[in-house]
Amino acid sequence: MQPDQIAKQVIELSKQAGDFIRQERKTFNADKIEYKGLNDLVSYVDKTAEGIIVAGLEKILPEAGFITEEKTKNNIADQYNWIIDPLDGTTNFIHGVPSYSVSIALKEYNELILGVVYEINLDECFYAWKGSPAYLNGTIIKVSNAPTIADSLIATGFPYYDFTKQAQYIELFTHLMQSCHGLRRLGSAAVDLVYTAAGRFDAFYEYNLNAWDVAAGIVILKQAGGQVVNFNGGDEVLNTREVLATNGKITEEMLAVVQRYFA
CATH class of the missing domain: 3.30.540.10 (Fructose-1,6-Bisphosphatase, subunit A, domain 1)
Known part of the structure; x- marks a missing residue:
């Protein structure tokens, strides 16, 4: 092949x-x-x-x-x-x-x-x-060179049918809203991931995603120098349905914030 x-x-x-x-x-x-x-x-x-x-x-x-x-x-x-x-x-x-x-x-x-x-x-x-x-x-x-959350534009997605983690999500959203250049919600996780790959976004996070929402974007982001983990910091994202994608430079900082609300 x-x-x-x-x-x-x-x-x-x-x-x-x-x-x-x-x-x-x-x-x-x-x-x-x-x-x-x-x-x-x-x-x-x-x-x-x-x-x-x-x-x-x-x-x-x-x-x-x-x-x-x-x-x-x-x-x-x-x-x-x-x-x-x-x-x-x-x-x-x-x-x-x-x-x-x-x-x-x-x-x-x-x-x-x-x-x-x-x-x-x-x-x-x-x-x-x-x-x-x-x-x-x-x-x-290639991904961006933003070194911190404070220097970053971050994308996310809103839950639209599973609201069991809505409170944690809103708390995380509020924290990041006050800590970065801004938050964006485009409505296509695939686009969010490739925009992160292209350096337009510096990070993207969302939960309750399916494999078809993210699989292609993950390949592109990784080959652009980015990093993709689940909310526990592990590599498995297709089955955990949690995605934290970054430029690779703010992963640890983003994980610390996400885990504060999604323990």
């Missing part, structure tokens, strides 16, 4: 799905919304885009399995598995807020080895694979 050649094909596929999503947004209306759960929205756009992606990936790597958000295909293979979010930021898409993306990752056994995130509205494609630099539209990107 040549990861650079696979990456090129996945990039083109992500843009194909992104083109479909972009066109559908022009005529989309609220009558087409479905609810998977409390505040958990989906539409035919997510499902159709996922079908486009799955069909393309089956041709690229026929032996691979799939972990998909919309369950158009879910079959776990032994060695390779694609992890797909066809439209990360569905709520933004539905409301016409321009921050949503296609997210595609490849995992070999238990290691993420390739990631592509295509931000549709800005036509920005972020990608990387094991051993490569991280790229944005062909240009190498």
